[in-house]
Amino acid sequence: MLSLKGIHHIAIIASDYEKSKRFYTEILGFKIDREVNREERKSFKLDLSLNGEYCIELFSFPEPPKRPSRPEATGLRHLAFKVVNVEEAIEQLVKNDVHPEPIRIDHLTGKKFTFFSDPDDLPIELYEI
Structure with a gap:
């Protein structure tokens, strides 16, 4: 190993x-x-x-070639970043004209998370810690 x-x-x-x-x-x-x-x-x-x-x-x-599909294409699925408060992070994104999906709750941990995209439509997740 x-x-x-x-x-x-x-x-x-x-x-x-x-x-x-x-x-x-x-x-x-x-x-x-x-x-x-x-x-x-x-x-x-x-x-x-x-x-x-x-x-x-x-x-x-x-x-560069385009990504084949989103988000279930073979390879990297998404990037996930830790945040203390998802709602505050979303407010900052919206101020910069980035519009995340509605907040979801992880059914295993009870934690909040959301997704948005970078300029090339790469999925990015914010996960509340």
Whole structure:
């Protein structure tokens, strides 16, 4: 068995790099650790952290293929982030013209959660802790 220590990062390919960069930094609050223009690949790579922990690599590539379907396509289903108060988080999203689904209750834990989408329709969950 491997001796994994945790998740290092999540890689996301954006169709509109600047739009996704704004979404993840200005709306969700990720901090930019490093941005690299990879001219030979016509690509950018943006390293993002949350609360001091490296989390996301945001990429741009020329003409990336579309996601096949949502949310039950093979592969990554969604990203989930912890929040203290789902209602307050939703208020902040709505102020930024991001409109989550109605709040649901996890029938196993009794905790509140909701889903919304990033600029490329990647499903994102907020889960109340």
